[in-house]
Amino acid sequence: GQQLNQSPQSMFIQEGEDVSMNCTSSSIFNTWLWYKQDPGEGPVLLIALYKAGELTSNGSLTAQFGITRKDSFLNISASIPSDVGIYFCAGRSNIDSGYALNFGKGTSLLVTP
Amino acid sequence: ETGVTQTPRHLVMGMTNKKSLKCEQHLGHNAMYWYKQSAKKPLELMFVYSLEERVENNSVPSRFSPECPNSSHLFLHLHTLQPEDSALYLCASSQGAGQGGNTQYFGPGTRLTVL
Numbered sequence: 001g002q003q004l005n006q007s008p009q010s011m012f013i014q015e016g017e018d019v020s021m022n023c024t025s026s027s028i029f030n031t032w033l034w035y036k037q038d039p040g041e042g043p044v045l046l047i048a049l050y051k052a053g054e055l056t057s058n059g060s061l062t063a064q065f066g067i068t069r070k071d072s073f074l075n076i077s078a079s080i081p082s083d084v085g086i087y088f089c090a091g092r093s094n095i096d097s098g099y100a101l102n103f104g105k106g107t108s109l110l111v112t113p
Numbered sequence: 114e115t116g117v118t119q120t121p122r123h124l125v126m127g128m129t130n131k132k133s134l135k136c137e138q139h140l141g142h143n144a145m146y147w148y149k150q151s152a153k154k155p156l157e158l159m160f161v162y163s164l165e166e167r168v169e170n171n172s173v174p175s176r177f178s179p180e181c182p183n184s185s186h187l188f189l190h191l192h193t194l195q196p197e198d199s200a201l202y203l204c205a206s207s208q209g210a211g212q213g214g215n216t217q218y219f220g221p222g223t224r225l226t227v228l
Contacts, residue, residue: 003155031215042119042203042219092215099146099169099210100158101217 002026002096006089006104014112019076021107023089032065032072033090033101043088047074079111115139117220119204125226126194134189134223136204144210145187146217147179148203156203162187163210194227201225 006023013019023032031050035043047056049065049072056063060083062075072091076083089104096102117138126132138145147159161169162181176198178190187204201224205217 033216035219040201040222040224042117042201042205042222045216045218048216098158099144099161099163100171101156101215103156105155 002093002102004089004091004102004104006107008107009105010108010110012110012112013079015080017079019079019083019109020073021087021089022071022073023091023104024071025091025093025102026070027093027095028069029065029072029091029093030069031092032063034061034063034072034074035088035090037086037088037106039085046087076109079109081111081113084109084111117204117206117218119202119220119223121223122221123224123226125228126191127228128194128196130194131190131192133191134202134204134225136187136189136220138185138187138204138206138218138220140206140208140218142206142208142218143184144207145181145184146205146207147187147189148205148219150201150203150222152200160189161210168210191225194225196227199225199227 034046037043047063052069054065060077086106088106090101120135144163149157159173160179165181180188201222203222204220207217
């Protein structure tokens with residue numbers, strides 16, 4: 001598999017601020033996924049994207065499948081303390097063999113009250 | 114119960130012990146996965162089962178032995194582990210595998226410590 005380029009690596013923000021993170025790949029993807037992982041827990045699927053240009057929301061979260069199909073972003077509006085965690089992007093390209101998803105290294109989000 | 118469940122949530126074992134991790138998915142999926150997550154490392158895919166048949170085994174040491182008795186259950190049998198095997202072991206499931214099973218749902222994981 002390939003390593004996705006996810007940024008930023010970490011963010012330290014105040015409650016109420018908006019957050020934006022993104023992920024890029026070296027090849028065209030047919031699926032982009034965004035997960036959140038709390039310490040000691042498994043990743044929880046937040047949003048799944050399957051089509052270039054697709055914009056999907058889940059509560060205060062919004063994610064988009066980039067038009068070039070090589071990138072995706074996740075926005076969190078008006079962050080709250082429970083948004084703290086590590087956010088991972090993941091996905092697959094048409095040329096991927098095997099069964100593994102490609103994962104980013106994660107964005108660690110800290111929110112202060 | 115919904116989603117993907119894993120037991121136990123925490124496990125401490127000695128290097129000579131034999132233990133098993135259990136995963137159950139309640140999503141009607143037909144593919145299941147074992148991943149290993151070590152500190153500061155990306156998720157490593159260990160095994161994949163599709164329709165109860167093992168379809169991928171990523172050079173995992175033989176001290177890890179998977180078993181998939183049916184499409185809802187997945188086990189990881191452990192024996193003579195090493196301290197470096199301490200990690201969070203995650204189970205996941207999807208409808209379809211490979212290009213047909215891109216959306217994987219994860220369980221809460223088993224935190225394994227090998228003494």
